[in-house]
Amino acid sequence: MAYKVLVVDDSSFFRRRVSDILNNEANLEVIDVAVNGKDAVEKAITLKPDVITMDIEMPVLNGIEAVKQIMAQSPTPILMFSSLTHQGAKATLDALDAGALDFLPKKFNEIAANNDDAGSLLRQRVLQLARRRISMRRSTTSGIVTRKSQASQTPTASKIRPVQPSTPSKHRVKTDKHYKLLAIGTSTGGPIALQTILTKLPKSYPLPIILVQHMPAAFTAAFANRLNNLCQIDIKEAADGDLLKPGCAYLAPGGKQMIITGTESAKKIKILEDDSERLTYKPSVDISFGSAAKVYQGDVLGVILTGMGHDGREGARMLKSKGATIWAQDEESCVVYGMPQAVTIAGVSELSLPLNDFSEAIIKETANG
Missing domain, CATH: 3.40.50.180 (Methylesterase CheB, C-terminal domain)
Known part of the structure; x- marks a missing residue:
């Protein structure tokens, strides 16, 4: 049975292209797409995908806040797409703190082109996270970061890491x-x-x-x-x-x-x-x-x-x-x-x-x- 994937992005082109790339893998099936973070949270809860690919910059609810809510309500392996900028790096690290497991640079030129390397890398990363889903279902505890000024970690982030x-x-x-x-x-x-x-x-x-x-x-x-x-x-x-x-x-x-x-x-x-x-x-x-x-x-x-x-x-x-x-x-x-x-x-x-x-x-x- 193929692993179920939810693709989240406010760009219709990116949603379609990522879906096509993932559906080219027999062990992956894009079961739905979401157009913003709020839509992603609702569909993560109802559809229970094995993996979610998530954009960061989106209307209504951004990717970071969506990750936090998904981790709190329906913990799921999430791969973030990030821009290759300083601000994009900071946002990606925030998303990882919130509970996302992995990230890939969001390179429109590679996704738009029929780039076999880019497609293969994306499929490989999603498959790895999908397999991790099995272990996450067994996981009940996790401890993460002790900050200099904060002894506890956001509870939502702790649920993702087995x-x-x-x-x-x-x-x-x-x-x-x-x-x-x-x-x-x-x-x-x-x-x-x-x-x-x-x-x-x-x-x-x-x-x-x-x-x-x-x-x-x-x-x-x-x-x-x-x-x-x-x-x-x-x-x-x-x-x-x-x-x-x-x-x-x-x-x-x-x-x-x-x-x-x-x-x-x-x-x-x-x-x-x-x-x-x-x-x-x-x-x-x-x-x-x-x-x-x-x-x-x-x-x-x-x-x-x-x-x-x-x-x-x-x-x-x-x-x-x-x-x-x-x-x-x-x-x-x-x-x-x-x-x-x-x-x-x-x-x-x-x-x-x-x-x-x-x-x-x-x-x-x-x-x-």
Whole structure:
């Protein structure tokens, strides 16, 4: 039986084109369309689709408010379409906070043309979220963001994320291990996963942190700023020449590659322009993790979080070969169990943890850093 999709957009052309693309997949069926957010909320409740694609800018009720209401009344995986602007990035991050699981840039030229790559990507992302719907139906609890000025998260947002209750992790703290870097790679579902972990790290956290999140170039600066406002540690979009400092996290800029270079006493970040077609992901977890292996050797705790595909597997393998420690997010708490599964199946990951357990485990593991 095909997964049911509700397409939401105020543009009749975009509704029709997205519907045509999705209906070309045998496992997907667009059961209806909605012309604004209010219409989307009503149809989400009555039709109970497996996935919703949602525009942000709409009349009557915008996409962000629609996501909040859907999460409160009929939690459903939602993929947002976003413009590639600073304002579009901010709105998309707001939608993810509200409960949306994923997003794609809204590129009219690619959607209008018979672009096989764009159509294939859209179908793939919707299928992944549709499969996640099964796990969401089983989910009953979730904990998300602890803000500097706000201890609780909007209740509507918590219902979407199938995160296990936070319980003490049964893992061995390596008291003889002296870490010098925490490296985290993630993709689909990553923005909220990173928030969940990083907001719980203390201001005095002893290591520098590199973050690789698959995200368009227009989004990473806004995301870094948001994380910095939420967290006690300092977080910035990485810039060429940044020195890696304890208690500071560096987010790889979208559309480029971030590598680690430097000497023992002055390790720094190098940002590379990447116009090659060889690498699918820009930034790439493999590239950043691989460079960390060369510079930091085995003094790294590498973490692979929720995401589609297998980016990070080879970089984590390089780190592991130098003696580094690799952890992965467990299947139940992932939005998409792709990247963590890849390192787990490859035998690279030593431990699988629920999302809510990572912060405490990281703090304990790196206490001797």
